[in-house]
Amino acid sequence: MLKEINLPESRFSDPKIEGLRRVNYIFGKNGTGKSTITRDIYEQQNEEFNVQIFQGFSNIIAENKELNAISLGEQNTDITKKITKLKEEIKSLADEAILASEKEARMKRILEQKKRVRAEFCRGEAKKINGRCYVDKTLNGKHILDYEIDDQHKLNGDELDKVKKSISLEKKVPLSKPFSNTFDLDAIIQKLKEICEREVGREVSISINRNAENWVETGIELHKTVQSEEDVCLFCGQLMQADRLRELGNYFNKEILQVDSKLNELKDLVEKVRKILDDFTPYEAGDTYPDFIKPLNDLNEICLQFINNLCTALNYIEEKIEEKNLNKFDKVECDFNFELNPKKVDDAFRSLNDRMAHYSENIKINEDKARRSYQKHLIREVVTSKQFIDLNAEYNSQNTLFENCEGEIEHKREAKKTKEEKLEELINEYSNEDIAVQNINKGLSGLGMDAFRLKYIDDDAEGQYTIESNSGETRSVNELSTGEKNIIAFLWFINKLNVYSVDEREKIIIFDDVVDSNDAASQYLVISQLQNLIKSTATAQIFILTHNIHFYMQLKPTSPQYKDKPNKTGDLKPSREAFFKFQKAGDKTKVLKITSSKQDVSTIYDELWSDLIFAKSNQRINLMFNTMRRILESYSKFIFGIGKLAELNEMIEKNTGSIDDSVIYSAKLKLLHVNSHVGYETDSDLNDIQPEKLYEAFKQIFYDLGESSKKHFNRYSSEAEKNYN
Template structure:
């Protein structure tokens, strides 16, 4: 069965596929930092992770250190093809370096131009900021006035951005329009009533009225003396107010029964009564119509302002028609009232010329306005009125200011800045071109340097670091004819007969430190490969390597410094089961982006704990130092005692510095050294890295160093503290 491995790399992040490995609970491991720490006991899968990265990687140069066996073959340290310095190649290198110098000069000129454009952009940006502040100040002041307007035409949170956003809506309102808007803000809900449409047929009313006017009560018998309507009316009234046997109110004589019988026959009571009832009914009908017509009223206050003009017009028109109808009906009513005096004769008819107009059309129009008015959204009207008043104020403030010219000036400044940025970009492009040329020449130099490289340099660098710690040194044996590789052998430093030892004859710790330093030197070696590296230290410390731990820790920390400063684009993975080594190698590293203990800003690293659960490994991501092992104060003292016992005064200084740092921070002591400047200089300045081990850092032995430390504690009133920790460190 063939397995296709995939390693996903995004920027500095790697996702390792673990799906085919039964040992892990998770299907993948993500390493998303340039520097990654993985702690796990033996058997938790560290070597498996190393193997998977090496198998899955496709576009990185993977370098793995797993102890001396990873750099030794057949008893000899692996080496590269050798070759002495080639004169022709050196001449080419010198020519290339001369080109680089010229290009660097050109680059400096372009960088000077770039800086000049940057300075001008900064200056221009200052002008833009000043101009922007001026405009924003106007926006802010105007917004404040609008927000504080007594009509409350803006929301309480109205500020400069709101004003700026609404500039495009600014326009002028007339005084009448502003007054209307103000009225809307004070307006309550308006509900108008419709007018019921009564379809009065005035033609029919006129016809029925004329019919009554031309009608008369017919006489039953002739009474010659009643030869006029007035006399007939007089006689009718007399019979109505007198009873039989009474005295006539007019002449004072008794009224004979014969007269009563004559007049009752003349005046047919039933016919008269019927005719009068018809007149009364018609008059009542006309009065009712008049009352209904006159009850029609239109109240302008029942309508919102936008309908007032139409309502006024309809009101005037309707009042004219109503008056006309009322006059017409009054004429009919008066004619019918007069008819009571002419019951026995036909009256003059009323002409159709006085027929009034119908009010139906105008009432329909009015009722339509009522529907529109009653369907209005008053909250929306009020908000719209506030908006209009606010936009009018914006227009007013802008009109009284020189905003347009200020905006024009700002636009001009921004255009000038754009031109400067364009010039800056051109300079940067030129610099990029030069850098590309320099990079290409460097590549050519690397090709030539491969012809001049010698493994002797590598052996010298390793020996420089080993000199103070082991009684031997590396010696490189050049390749014999027909063999493309040389090899290393171990030479006793104190031997008078140039005795050599096989690599396998060294102790485990000695072999490990040689292999480790060889690996470090090979990392720094120039190669044809342009790929970035993934550097893996898989348990670089053996349990018996305590004496060499400090060299290994310092070398790895130096590697981390290069990555921190972006001098290398590599990814570093440190895996170990050794707690003591783990605590020391991660000293002053950060779990999150921030400042380290020296106040320098750094990016955080990745910290992973491998934990066994039911025979499987799970990953625990550590987000803070509190979740991790910590370098205890007691451990620092034990470390100092260890170095003291092995007589390593140079390495003791680093431990002392960290003891003092912890003690002074905890006790908030600013002047720990007081007047002891010798101790201050020694413990602060001379705490060098392992890079300079061949130098005599201080000229003092271990007892003198410990004595100085004791004096420092004594001068701070902490002699008892010193004695307690120094004695306990020996247990």
């Protein structure tokens, strides 16, 4: 369906008409570009759409009064035989296509059965996977069918174990430090170096063997209880000499005691460090997340290497302590050259803890990632299983058979289409005049009193018709009026729309000022035909362009849907009709899309004047009475605030100054009032009233109501006359 029309800049101020619907009503006065739109639709859309245009009789009835679109005269026998043969061939192809369609239907049923079996298998497997590994959305069979095999989704033993462990993780606490900070290794080394480099001055002349110093020192401590020279030595039993004891005491002076104290302190520190190292327990896999097992093992390795190196260093420190203990007065060489690197331990520990902390913050994301990885692994296992491969192969094989059937049907259809096109060429060489004339005469019978019919002249003048009235009188086709020619052409056009055609393009049907000069009976016949066409057409798009207000108002729906409306689900349901108005704006035309009754072509009051002119022109006395009464009531109520027609007498008397005149007009007003409500049983009473005289009386009422009322009448009546004509 056409959604928009591009407009020429030379005629229109708008670049395009948008919002087209299935039925499009376009109202515009003559000269606003309606025929231009008709031409543009044909030129822009004729390749894509089957555009059918009615613009009056000139394109249908030739100058010699022949219906040139209907081939009259004897049917060509040769063409008839060809058509008969083609129809038989088309029927044969149609029958073959039916058989092929039945075969296709069987293949399709089998295909659907294969498809259901495969789908049920996939749904069952999807349900199993959901039970083992549910992700954010429930997996269904379609996900498995749409999956494309990717070897990267396959998980090996370690990867699979890691993913399974990651699916249900608990948040891990940070790792505790591998070693406490209660010892300062650098301080211990510094103390060792200081004590080893320290020399102690000797204050006595005696010399004691280094191996015996500790023994002697212990002996001095034991002999602190000696009070006199009569006391004997606890070791040898000889008398203790006071000066000897004093000299031995001086040997172990205060500085020596300080060295002893520092050595003992150093020993305690070494023992403390050993205790800390002994307390170290390697980290276990459960202390971290599955993603960090390797970094955890690396940390354990670094810690154990550090312990080994440190124990070697402590052994060296203890050796130096013992050596210094034996050589308190002298320096002891201390070359501490061990690569302990405690920072490496600290860096590895902190790095792993930081990574674990970040992982803990995103544990849900990581868990979802593991679930997806596991789910893809499980899906891959399904689609690579023998059962799925077999089911898929069966489906694909059956689908190939089904597509072959489709190809066969398409081949039959193409062959049928080729013959139908040939048939259309033959049909276009002549039209079935009997059916066409029957349809036209059926339509002409709807003219009532003015009805006539076409009668074929059975002589050598092919395509010539005479006109036969209801009374049986005949007249030449040359006597056809413009309105009669127009209605014949219109009925032929309507008939043509229903003629057999193999053109499968969507139709666009355009009626351009279809009632330009028709009389009243023809207008109602055209309106009736168009309303039937609109009602019965579901696929064609219709454009109706007119300048006739009465025709426009009578043809459009009683309750137009100007806008799209929401349906039960809340979505906008497009209206079936669209309404447009062409208005002159300077030297160009502006397109107004009518979206409400207020924007539509006319008000009710405007329509009353149009109805009055229509009724007068078509001798509709009853309609004139009712319309004139409604016009006067609307006018008097709006201008004078008078609710009843009788009250206009005072206004008339005031303006004319004549009681006799007011009486006359009172009688006229009463005539309007009474006869506007006349029933069908009294219609005949009005036959003697002349519409022109009644209209003149109506005009005089406005003239005698004053100058402004006179101008009002002239403006509205002239506008209605112009629109009608």
